[in-house]
Amino acid sequence: MKNRILTLMFFSLLSVIVVSGQNSNKNNPIGTWKFDAPYAPEGYSSGKIVVGLNNQKPTTTMSFTGSDSILVGENVKTVNDSVLFTVYLEGQDIKVLLKVENDTNMSGKAVYSEGEVPLTLSKILSSEAAVKK
Secondary structure, three states: HHHHHHHHHHHHHHHHHHHHHOOOOOOOOEEEEEOOOOOOOOOEEEEEEEEEEEEOOEEEEEEEEEOOOOOEEEEEEEEEEEEEEEEEEEEEEEEEEEEEEEOOOEEEEEEEEEEEEEEEEEEEEHHHHHOOO
């Protein structure tokens, strides 16, 4: 009887661990994010970053307010609650490092030859996107 109770408790504990492990990544970076970079050079202080998946690999694109150009992220990596990628802009690689804070906010920085620029991002929810079209 003791063995059955211990076995039942073991499998119950194992189930809890497995379920909690599946829910540990609830801060999902996939979606469209509006970013602000108030200390960036003129023309690069706001825009959108889109984080997606293609064939189970993370992808990113970046665009700036007032521009039709879309920069495709290279070397895109997602590690825990972070998104890392590089874009090529004005003759240099810009490394973008983002950290998911919660379901609707990220923060991070863009690192380039002249220093770092802090970024704040807020997720554009599907209802907001429909209104802005």
